[in-house]
Amino acid sequence: xxxxxxSGGVLVQPGRSMKLSCAASGFTFSSFPMAWVRxxxxxxxxxxxxxxxxxxxxxxxxxxxxxxxxxxxxxxSTLYLQxxxxxxxxxxxxxxxxxxxxxYWFAYWGQGTLVTVSS
Amino acid sequence: xxxxTQSPAxxxxxxxxxxxxxxxxEGVNSYMHWYxxxxxxxxxxxxxxxxxxxxxxxARFSGSGSGTDFTLTIDPVEADDTATYFCxxxxxDPTFGGGTKxxxx
Numbered sequence: 493x494x495x496x497x498x499s500g501g502v503l504v505q506p507g508r509s510m511k512l513s514c515a516a517s518g519f520t521f522s523s524f525p526m527a528w529v530r531x532x533x534x535x536x537x538x539x540x541x542x543x544x545x546x547x548x549x550x551x552x553x554x555x556x557x558x559x560x561x562x563x564x565x566x567x568x569s570t571l572y573l574q575x576x577x578x579x580x581x582x583x584x585x586x587x588x589x590x591x592x593x594x595x596y597w598f599a600y601w602g603q604g605t606l607v608t609v610s611s
Numbered sequence: 612x613x614x615x616t617q618s619p620a621x622x623x624x625x626x627x628x629x630x631x632x633x634x635x636x637e638g639v640n641s642y643m644h645w646y647x648x649x650x651x652x653x654x655x656x657x658x659x660x661x662x663x664x665x666x667x668x669x670a671r672f673s674g675s676g677s678g679t680d681f682t683l684t685i686d687p688v689e690a691d692d693t694a695t696y697f698c699x700x701x702x703x704d705p706t707f708g709g710g711t712k713x714x715x716x
Contacts, residue, residue, distance in 0.1 A: 527705075529654075537646075537654065537697055539705035553704065587653055595701045597644035599665070601653040 494518040494600045496588045501605030508578055514571040514588030514602055521569035525591040528562060528573050529598060530584035530607075540586070541573065544594060551594075555581075578609045613637055615698050615708035624716045628686035631711045633698035635679045642702040643681045645674055648710075649694045657696075658683060690715055 500512040512528070528540040541562040542551045550562050561574040571588055585606050589598040614636040623629045633643065641661040646654040656665040658674035661681060673684045685692055693715050698708040 536709045537699070537707040539707070551704070592659075595642070597656060597659040597699065597701060598646075598654075599656055599659075601655070603653055
């Protein structure tokens, strides 16, 4: 059974940094691209970033480019999202997801971790 | 960005057929996917590449369309289908529709 467990979400002040983690199990982590998708409270879904199987290629939405960094440790089956210069509009539940391939659908989702950016 | 437009809400009776539409601002080939999200839960993949049923999803769910107009159909609707349904395209940088909240009468 595929399991994705996010952690690291907390209340943080604007301008500060934080790092999310996603522990994966139940599948061959190194064989699949991974992504982060977020959902602001009572809002819709928004793709944040995607990383290739090796980690050599990364893709970001414009509003987080230069502030967020997606990475992975295939030996630990763990996905990360380093978030710097946080803004209030980054407040959301962040979901870790699998992709069958780059530019494909989001097949499996974690339960999400809430990031609140507020002073 | 490719904008996806969905109707905000629908109400149907159990046993009926319901169609949820999604219109893209530009052609996305068949790279349209559908998700179900129940309150307090993460989204769940229902349909990928317009018409392919995801693993474990009941055959009551089906998808159709290509280009700019896509439809998710549930037939027959059951009480457990109360949820918000999102479309998502992956032809360009991924974007999601605003969601259609399905309520049962």
